[in-house]
Amino acid sequence: MDLIPTPSQTVGPYFHLGLTGGRSVARVAGEATKGERIALTFRVLDGDGAPINDAMIEIWQANAAGKYRHPDDPQTAPIEDDFWGFGRLATAEDGRCQFETIKPGRVPDSRGVLQAPHINVTVFARGLLRHLCTRVYFADDPANRQDPVLALVSEERRATLLLHPDPGRAGHWLFDVHLQGERETVFFDV
Amino acid sequence: MSKIQNATGPLIAPYRRPQPGSQPELLHEPYRSTIRRAPSKPPILLPHTLSEVTGPLHGHEEIGETDNDLTRQHAGEPLGERVILSGRVLDGDGHPVPHTLIEIWQANAAGRYFHQRDQHPAPLDPNFSGAGRTLSDANGGYRFVTVKPGAYPWRNHYNAWRPAHIHISLFGPAFATRLVTQMYFPGDPLLALDPIFQSIRDERARERLISRLDMETAQPEWALAYRFDIVLRGRDATPLEA
Numbered sequence: 001m002d003l004i005p006t007p008s009q010t011v012g013p014y015f016h017l018g019l020t021g022g023r024s025v026a027r028v029a030g031e032a033t034k035g036e037r038i039a040l041t042f043r044v045l046d047g048d049g050a051p052i053n054d055a056m057i058e059i060w061q062a063n064a065a066g067k068y069r070h071p072d073d074p075q076t077a078p079i080e081d082d083f084w085g086f087g088r089l090a091t092a093e094d095g096r097c098q099f100e101t102i103k104p105g106r107v108p109d110s111r112g113v114l115q116a117p118h119i120n121v122t123v124f125a126r127g128l129l130r131h132l133c134t135r136v137y138f139a140d141d142p143a144n145r146q147d148p149v150l151a152l153v154s155e156e157r158r159a160t161l162l163l164h165p166d167p168g169r170a171g172h173w174l175f176d177v178h179l180q181g182e183r184e185t186v187f188f189d190v
Numbered sequence: 191m192s193k194i195q196n197a198t199g200p201l202i203a204p205y206r207r208p209q210p211g212s213q214p215e216l217l218h219e220p221y222r223s224t225i226r227r228a229p230s231k232p233p234i235l236l237p238h239t240l241s242e243v244t245g246p247l248h249g250h251e252e253i254g255e256t257d258n259d260l261t262r263q264h265a266g267e268p269l270g271e272r273v274i275l276s277g278r279v280l281d282g283d284g285h286p287v288p289h290t291l292i293e294i295w296q297a298n299a300a301g302r303y304f305h306q307r308d309q310h311p312a313p314l315d316p317n318f319s320g321a322g323r324t325l326s327d328a329n330g331g332y333r334f335v336t337v338k339p340g341a342y343p344w345r346n347h348y349n350a351w352r353p354a355h356i357h358i359s360l361f362g363p364a365f366a367t368r369l370v371t372q373m374y375f376p377g378d379p380l381l382a383l384d385p386i387f388q389s390i391r392d393e394r395a396r397e398r399l400i401s402r403l404d405m406e407t408a409q410p411e412w413a414l415a416y417r418f419d420i421v422l423r424g425r426d427a428t429p430l431e432a
Contacts, residue, residue: 001282001283001284001424002206002209002282002283002424003280003282003283003284003421003424004208004209004212004392004394004395004398004421005208005212005213005282005369005398005421005422005423005424006369006371006398006399006420006421006422007212007213007214007371007390007395007396007398007399008213008214008369008370008371009214009357009370009371009372009386009387009399010221010223010370010372010386011357011359011370012357012372013305013307013308014295014303014305014307014308014357015295015357015359015370016305017295017303017304017305017319017320017321018293018294018295018320018321018322018323018357018359019293019295019359023293023323046226046227047225047226047227047230048226052227054307058368060241060244060245060246060365062240062241068240068241068244069244069247070244070245070247070364072240072243072244072363072364073200073240073244074200074201075200075240084246085246086246107239107240107241108199108200108239108240109199109237109239109240110199110200110201110202110237110238110239111199112199112200113199115239115241118241120241120242120365122365122368124370125227126223126227127221127223127224127226127227127228128216128224128227128228129214129215129216129218129221129224129228129386129389130213130214130216131368131370132229132233133233133236133365135241149236149239152234152235152236153234179226179227179228179229180226180227180228180229180230184229184230184231185229186231186234187229187231187233187234188233188234188235188236189207189233189234189235189236190236190238190242190365190366
């Protein structure tokens with residue numbers, strides 16, 4: 001059997017009522033979570049380069065050992081009590097939102113090739129009839145060169161998937177989501 | 191299909207891709223906000239890895255006692271037509287999806303959201319916030335009590351009115367099964383005029399978004415009921431060979 005899945009519809013402008021506000025998750029890692037502490041600031045921009053103040057970002061990531069907190073992850077590395085790997089925030093007036101987390105470890109793909117550290121990102125907004133999926137990678141990480149998913153992306157667009165270090169603040173990383181335009185972010189059909 | 195994965199990688203049974211036309215196109219010009227927000231380049235097909243077949247799971251500790259009854263979240267009862275909304279969450283094979291988080295939000299009976307940015311001059315209801323959440327049970331079943339939301343104007347075009355709807359968000363078992371959608375009511379003449387509903391080409395897929403009157407669940411002298419089953423993506427039974 002292959003039932004038709006229920007189609008997506010836009011979150012609209014009032015999703016804060018049900019999904020963020022008291023339901024936001026800005027801190028992805030707890031006090032005891034192992035790994036390099038990082039802050040990720042996303043900014044969501046439309047085709048005119050204007051910030052979008054009614055978008056929502058969700059992130060999903062592995063822990064520092066490259067293990068997801070999920071029964072379908074068969075790896076032997078342990079999960080951690082205070083790390084779920086999920087974050088969710090609405091963008092502010094300037095189109096930004098900021099997560100505090102840890103840098104994830106490397107996760108194998110289905111052939112056993114280790115992927116570079118990455119965070120899975122979902123973008124929702126008024127005007128998006130379906131959510132968009134992308135991944136963010138760390139610009140300075142040498143593992144990016146062997147990453148099997150980055151390898152699917154043409155070289156000139158690969159940079160749209162890179163988090164860049166915030167020059168003034170150690171451990172802070174910046175990422176612009178361009179929904180359209182010359183610097184349109186690469187989105188994946190997941 | 192039936193070959194076992196080579197020994198070096200984790201077994202990955204991928205989720206199936208939706209049939210063409212069964213999801214809305216990102217660029218649907220009658221819905222004007224898509225014009226400057228829909229990506230113009232085609233997405234890159236991502237073969238599933240652990241990153242896509244895992245996803246956030248949620249527990250009962252996150253659910254409060256009145257979270258699934260939007261009529262009992264304040265001192266008094268909200269105005270409007272009380273309704274029971276229930277159904278099942280299923281996967282593409284028709285199997286239940288248990289213990290998954292379902293979140294809803296909606297306008298009040300007058301068509302006004304309890305939200306700062308909603309300036310529609312219809313009354314707010316001090317007894318209605320319009321947000322709820324629950325977990326599906328072991329059989330995929332869920333149930334909310336709420337009031338039927340009103341239609342409201344939205345400036346997309348001249349005299350544009352959204353059909354009455356309830357926003358629904360689900361996680362399912364994986365990053366790949368995430369779904370945010372809207373549930374509509376049967377027989378609403380505004381559906382034919384609504385660019386958001388009409389953004390889905392396949393009529394059978396569109397019909398999935400319309401609940402049906404459910405007289406078996408309706409409670410005499412108390413509340414009408416609507417049934418809305420939600421189908422998440424199916425999954426291949428056997429890991430694909432890499």
